[in-house]
Amino acid sequence: MSVTFLRTIILYILVVTGLRIMGKRQIGEMQPSELVVAIMISDLATIPMQDIGIPLMSGIIPIFTLIITEILLSALSLKHRKFRHFITGKPSVIIHNGKVLKKEMKKNRFNTDDLREQLRIQGYTKTENIHFAILETNGQLSIIPKKGRSPCTPADVEKIIKEERNKK
Amino acid sequence: MKSVISAALMLIFIIVTISVSYVHTDKVTSELLAKMNANEKNVAKNDWKTAKDEIYEIKRIWNKERNFFFLISDHALSEAVDESVEKLIYSVEFHKTDAFFDEAGTAKLRVKTIAEQQKFSFPNLF
Numbered sequence: 617m618s619v620t621f622l623r624t625i626i627l628y629i630l631v632v633t634g635l636r637i638m639g640k641r642q643i644g645e646m647q648p649s650e651l652v653v654a655i656m657i658s659d660l661a662t663i664p665m666q667d668i669g670i671p672l673m674s675g676i677i678p679i680f681t682l683i684i685t686e687i688l689l690s691a692l693s694l695k696h697r698k699f700r701h702f703i704t705g706k707p708s709v710i711i712h713n714g715k716v717l718k719k720e721m722k723k724n725r726f727n728t729d730d731l732r733e734q735l736r737i738q739g740y741t742k743t744e745n746i747h748f749a750i751l752e753t754n755g756q757l758s759i760i761p762k763k764g765r766s767p768c769t770p771a772d773v774e775k776i777i778k779e780e781r782n783k784k
Numbered sequence: 785m786k787s788v789i790s791a792a793l794m795l796i797f798i799i800v801t802i803s804v805s806y807v808h809t810d811k812v813t814s815e816l817l818a819k820m821n822a823n824e825k826n827v828a829k830n831d832w833k834t835a836k837d838e839i840y841e842i843k844r845i846w847n848k849e850r851n852f853f854f855l856i857s858d859h860a861l862s863e864a865v866d867e868s869v870e871k872l873i874y875s876v877e878f879h880k881t882d883a884f885f886d887e888a889g890t891a892k893l894r895v896k897t898i899a900e901q902q903k904f905s906f907p908n909l910f
Contacts, residue, residue: 637790669859677801680794687791 619668627661627675634683638690647704647754653686704753711749714762724751735759805856806902812849813899816842817892823872824888832879839876843869857898865894 634657638650646654657679664675693700708720710731721731731749734757740746748760819842826835846869853862868891875884901908 637787671855671857671859673801673856677798680798684791684795684798687787691788691791 620665623668623672624665626672627665630676630679631657631661634679638683638686649689649703650686653682657682707753707758708751709748710751710757711743711746714744714746716743720751726751731757805852806904808852809856809899809902812845812852813895816845816895819845820888820892820895823876824885827876827881827884827888830881832876835876839869839872843873853898857901861894861898861901865891865898868894 635654638653660675660678660682664670664672689703693703708724710717710720710724710726716728716731721727735741735743735746735749738757738759740759740761743749745761746759747762748758750758750760752758819838823835823838823842826832826838846865850862850866853865868887871887872884872891874880875887
């Protein structure tokens with residue numbers, strides 16, 4: 617039991633250190649490759665944690681290898697645009713000038729229900745009000761509304777109230 | 785930049801660890817196998833005195849490297865070698881030739897498996 621306890625602490629420190637070395641991006645929104653690395657690291661750490669028959673090294677070496685690969689790929693992505701596009705992909709325009717681009721949606725296996733859901737979450741009910749909807753490489757949908765069609769903000773309300781007051 | 789330096793240091797650590805463990809495993813397992821072969825020859829010649837000295841030498845080498853093997857290979861396999869060495873000692877102490885040869889074959893196979901598992905080879909890779 618004491619061995620399991622110590623092994624867990626060692627692996628915990630290792631994984632936390634690894635994620636810290638990989639940087640803040642890992643903790644926030646993940647790119648596909650980062651998600652894969654995070655899942656693999658967590659899985660690799662739990663196996664030698666539970667099974668004391670497996671040498672700790674067979675968990676440590678692959679975890680270190682994944683961290684190194686991830687850091688090196690990130691460094692390369694930073695320098696080379698083409699390489700970055702290869703690893704993370706390119707953003708896709710799903711809606712352009714209110715028109716839904718079915719071909720792009722099909723390419724990204726993004727269905728109309730997903731699109732409607734994302735639009736509702738961001739406060740849009742009609743595609744006509746959208747200038748651009750871009751499916752980002754991390755799977756999030758960015759929406760750029762047409763001029764004057766963006767959802768009302770507290771600043772807008774304040775402006776209207778001021779205008780009303782001035783009229784009076 | 786700090787991340788890249790950390791990655792480079794980790795890469796050096798991994799390369800050194802793998803190289804050292806590979807070289808050391810190869811050296812120790814070759815030595816153990818050579819001693820086991822010599823031991824078998826002496827048992828075949830009924831030279832039990834020399835065989836006894838040799839088997840205790842094998843045990844000494846194994847005990848010295850035991851922790852290292854537990855660090856790099858499957859614990860069950862290292863425990864199996866522990867058991868085999870004890871059985872070999874028993875067979876040599878009580879002059880049990882058949883039991884000795886049975887166990888010697890198993891012990892050699894186990895030591896070879898430890899060495900084989902660390903090698904950079906096609907079957908290991910896939």
